[in-house]
Every structure is written in C-alpha cells, then in structure tokens.
Amino acid sequence: MPRNAKATKERILDAAEHLFAKHGFDGVTVRQIMSRAGADVALAYYHFKSKRDLFDAALLRRAKTLNELRLAALEAVEKRHPNDPPSIEEIIEAFTRPMLEILNEKPEEWRDYMALVAQVNNSPEWGGKLMTRYFDPVVNRFLDALRLALPGCREEDLYWSYHFLSGALTLTFAETGRLDNLSNGLCLSSDMAATSSRMPQFIAAGFRALCHDSRKPD
Amino acid sequence: MPRNAKATKERILDAAEHLFAKHGFDGVTVRQIMSRAGADVALAYYHFKSKRDLFDAALLRRAKTLNELRLAALEAVEKRHPNDPPSIEEIIEAFTRPMLEILNEKPEEWRDYMALVAQVNNSPEWGGKLMTRYFDPVVNRFLDALRLALPGCREEDLYWSYHFLSGALTLTFAETGRLDNLSNGLCLSSDMAATSSRMPQFIAAGFRALCHDSRKPD
DNA sequence: AAAGTTTTTCAACAAGCGTTGAATTTTATT
C-alpha cells in the first residue's frame, strides 16, 4: 500500500465520523463527507465499497481500542485484590473511565466517535445489530464480573440494570445540549469531569438496589 | 373545516410518527409517509407546510397529553400526604408510570411516539432544542418536587441525576432489540412491565446516592 | 341550485442522491 493511501482512508473516516455523529446516516451525503475529507467522491467507493460500509468502518475503527482499554481496566481492578471480587463501583468505573480518560487525552479524536456510538445505540434501525456486534463480547465480560460482585442476583435484573447504565452513558456522550438548557447553563453536557465523578456513584447504587440477592427472602 | 379533513391530518401524523420513529428525520421521504397515509404527496404540504414542520407536529401532538398525565400523577402523589414531601420513588414513578400506563392502554397509538421521542432526545441535531421546548416545563416541575424530597442536595447533582434518568428512560423506549440480543432472549426490550417495576427502583437509588445533603459533612 | 371554501389530485421543477467505468496520475517493483 502506497505511503499516503492510509492517510487518505483515515481522513475519510474522520470526516465520516464527524458528520455521521452529528446528523446520522441518512442526514449526510457521501459528497459532504468527501468534501470535508478533501478528496474526490469516487474515492469513498474505492476505499470502502458503499456508503453503508463506510458507516460501519467508522464505527468499527475505534471500537477495538475502546474494548481493549475497558478489558485492561477490568483486569487491573480484578488483580488489585485477587481473593475477593471487586466492588460494583470499581467494575462500573472500569467500564466508564476508559471513555472519559481517552476523551481527556485526545478529545478531538474521540469526541465525535462517542456521539456516533450514542446515536447508533438509540437507533431502532441499527442499534440492536451494530451494538451487539461491536460491543457485546466485552459487555458480557463485565456482566460476569458483576455476577460475582452481586451473588444471588437475578439474571433479568442484571441485564436491565446494564440497560439503564447503557442509556445513561449514551445520552451523556451524545452531548445534545439538553442538560445545558434545562439547568440554565449550570451544567454542561460537554463537561466530562462532571460525569466521571457522578456516573459510577449513581449507577452502582442502581445496581445495588435492583440486584439484591433473590435467594434470601426480602 | 370539512368533516374528514382532520381525519386525513391525523392519518398523516400517524404515518409520520411511525416512520420517523423507525428511521429518523432524514431516513424517511415525504412520499413514503404519504403512501403509508394513503394520500397524495402534495397534501403533506397543504396540511403542514414543510417536511420539517410535519416532523415537529408529530412530536408535539402527543407531548401535550403526556405532560398533562405526568403533572396529574405528580399532583396526586403530593396530595396523598399533604404534610411531608413524597418519596423519591413516588416522584420518579409519577414521571415514568404515565408512559407505561398509556402504552399499556393504547399501545398501537403510543409505541411509535415513545420511540420517536427517544430518537430525538439522543440526536445532537434536534435533541437540545426540541426536548427543551416540549418537555422542560414539566421536567422543572418534577425537579422542584425532588428538591423538597432531597433537602440540601446540590443543584448540579440533581440535574445530572435527571440526565441519567432521561438517558435510561430513553434507551428503554427506543426498543432497539439490543437487550434482547445481549440477554439471549431472556429480556425483551418491548416488555414494558419489566421496566415499570425496575426503573423507579434503580433510578431512585441513583438519586439518593448522588443527591445527598451537601450541607452536612460526609 | 348557485357561489364560495376547503380539500384533494396531477404533473412537473430544479437539485441532489448513491454509484460506476474509464482515463489518468502517482507509487512500488523489477
């Protein structure tokens, strides 16, 4: 592969990521993407074979990295105390912190991607299939950890709890500005530090409340 | 206004609601909508004046009803014990139950609408503006009630808690099928009864954990 | 039954869509 072919491909993905995140799959034209990437329209079909495949490629590119970071964070927590299972807060943090950290390190690279995932996750059209394909293996790994931390928890409660977590996470990273309006500017959707301290607390409490030991009587 | 003009307008809104909910604003053509409504394309522009205005009209139609039901539920709870403030669970339930009840009563009418709102809420493009316009007055009323139930709570924590609630609620009603895949069919996104018993518990616990009294030392 | 409104139909518009094949330029290999 020639020297700057990859550079072009990446530039296309950057542009696609940005525009798809903001306006969704159908709200963006291939011409807009290629204009932003500074390349000819036909190149989109040379490097990726269709608009739809370009969309998938944009989604896949960073999913791999995020999955690896999350797994590493979980394993680090598990090794910290080898005997007893980690707390729920620690597990949730291992899930959410990698997002916040990498967003802090390379905001210009990851901001759009997070919004893109948020949009996909809530889309009846793509949500089920794509999120399952790209993220469920790692999510299942986290659910295993949570099962150990919540002995006797009913399976349904565990899944629903994760679902609520996913929704909260997703809306937060969508950065729609709703929160800013509602709070008259007191809270900013873009303030990820505000999230990082609050989300694990909020979510862990939810898990604890819902996933009590079903083997014991109430 | 002639007898069945309103009927046509409603049929158009039904079709728009359904298709917009499934594929988003840009994923749907006016021709598709009018074909589903069984009416000529030009009628869309006669009754509503543009595609965008039709979208807004579809969103607005049921928002009014939902807001009224929520307010009524909140006032009912408040009147139940006139002296002390209602519990957080009761307030959250007053917010979520109307959705679930009306979904139970008239599923074919409301199912699409809930998914539509879910999609809008997570859209960086429309989310901030539209949700603010149609729902924030009632949301502020609920936040007032929560302030009473959580004395000394920091304002930021309250707003972020609501944000997490909104995200969890939203993803649940988007019915993307993700939960079904993740749980291998054990949980169904469409099972609203499963939500109604779990969401208030989960969310109320989150509020409690995050919105402690900031005036007292930890 | 005539006149006036409101609703519906029909046909068309300019613009933009995703996509493609062939020609051309750039890079890698011999």
Place this chain on the structure above:
DNA sequence: AATAAAATTCAACGCTTGTTGAAAAACTTT
C-alpha cells in the same frame, strides 16, 4: 528505465428528493 499496481480524477448514469402551481373534486353556506 520499464512495468505493474495502487490511488486518484473526471464525467456521467438513472433515480429520488422536497416542493409547488394550477386544475379538479368535495363540501358549506347562501
């Protein structure tokens, strides 16, 4: 320096898009 391969450009295709103006039909009011 010649040859092969990869990357890029250009121009175009058939089709669909949101939208509109004028004519026809349905309905109300006189």
